[in-house]
Amino acid sequence: MSNLPLLRPHAPEAGAIDPKVVRQAADWWVRLREDASAAERDRFEHWRRADPAHELAWQRFSALTRDVAAGVAQAGPSVASRTLLQAPLIRSRRTAIRAMVAAVGVGLGAWAVGERDAVRRLSADLRTGTGERRSLTLPDGTRVELNAGSALDLRYTAERRELVLLQGEIGIVTARDTLGRPFTLRTRGGVLTPVGTHFLVRDLEAGRMRVAVLEGAVDVRGLPPGDAPRRVQAGEQAEFSANGAFQSGPLAPGASAWLQGMLIADEMPLSDFLDELGRYRPGLLNCTAEAAGLRVVGAFPLSDTDRVLAMLQEILPVRVRRYTRYWVTVGLA
Structure with a gap:
């Protein structure tokens, strides 16, 4: 069974959420994290009560953003990762929040469509989490x-x-x-x-x-x-x-390296490298478009992703920026 919270009767199915409603939920998510006034919070509660679809969108959106913040979920649908990967370097808290909202909002639609598959995976006979082998x-x-x-x-x-x-x-x-x-x-x-x-x-x-x-x-x-x-x-x-x-x-070089706890890169684009490394690290890990094409060469331990990120700064002209413990972007130095 799904662990999603119960909703009011007659709430629409997950796949039926209007994209406009998702964007409204995203906008409220940003406003409430920017010192919203009491009046704004009242308007938010009114918006939630106005339509079951609003409540559904808010609960689903909140669940995804909590997963990102806590780092307990994988990065989610690949489309969300690509959205962040292609985003310009974050230069302010407000821009950072809105960039994450955009990625999570896109991921929400994909997640709703694939919810049945997600339940199957969660109930699998054998499964591993992020970074677990x-x-x-x-x-x-x-x-x-x-x-x-x-x-x-x-x-x-x-x-x-x-x-x-x-x-x-x-x-x-x-x-x-x-x-x-x-x-x-x-x-x-x-x-x-x-x-x-x-x-x-x-x-x-x-x-x-x-x-x-x-x-x-x-x-x-x-x-x-x-x-x-x-x-x-x-x-x-x-x-x-x-x-x-x-x-x-x-056979690609290093195809079986993960069996020994290593990641082997042979002229691997930085964007692809971070996609691979992200399988072993909770939260969101991405790079700017300007840095995406840099080539990575070397052998890297999967058991210490922080060390790997530090190594990247030594072998490439990049800087690792940590917005939170669970949100890291690699850009040109």
């Missing part, structure tokens, strides 16, 4: 590694062994089953069947998936299964999606 061995001897922000369901029966990746990234070392049950991994982009293998699978969002094979091979079949499966061999990786798109190539 987990390793375990399944009853058949298969080893599973969950990267940060991942969710996985287990569907083991007398006839089959199936895992379902709901979010994030996992590493799998399959074991031979004494009962002879086939092993499959189901994703949003297709079904994977390993052939005596060690492989990684990541949900890239927007329906795209990536498989990286370290040992053995993996057969990739689309959803629904129509075309013949595509085989990805050791030392290769492939991106695929439910619409049949498939593109393979050599």
Whole structure:
């Protein structure tokens, strides 16, 4: 069940919130943090009571902003991260607040649409939070590694062994089953069947998936299964999606580095680097458009993201600006 607060009867569904109402909620959020007068607070309460949609928008918006402030939620839909990533350098408290409001407001719509998926992820058999990695061995001897922000369901029966990746990234070392049950991994982009293998699978969002094979091979079949499966061999990786798109190539450098708690960058754009680092750090982490194209090279420890940010200032002409503990922007020095 959802942990969202109960609303008054006949409140509209989450997906039906008018964008204008979301913007009104965002505007009130800003006003109330700028020494609002008693009269303004009265007007705000009147606005909330005027329409159930106002109350719904306010509760949803407040929930998201609390998550950002507390750093207990992941950055949310990628569209919110991109909004902040492309924003100019924040130069005042008021501008900073409005920039965050814009990002959260956009994320609100995406979050409402994907609420059902979010509930599935929260109730997954196995899941990890921001910065958390987990390793375990399944009853058949298969080893599973969950990267940060991942969710996985287990569907083991007398006839089959199936895992379902709901979010994030996992590493799998399959074991031979004494009962002879086939092993499959189901994703949003297709079904994977390993052939005596060690492989990684990541949900890239927007329906795209990536498989990286370290040992053995993996057969990739689309959803629904129509075309013949595509085989990805050791030392290769492939991106695929439910619409049949498939593109393979050599394994990227450092693809498995997270298994050892490291992030490897080889001429990686700073914007992409911070997206990766943000998986291991609560709150919002972004860079200005001017700094986004700088290239990062090196090996960085995932267990200490503050140290990584300090290292960036040593190897790149950038300055790290912390607006709160959970909101960090990297810009040109």
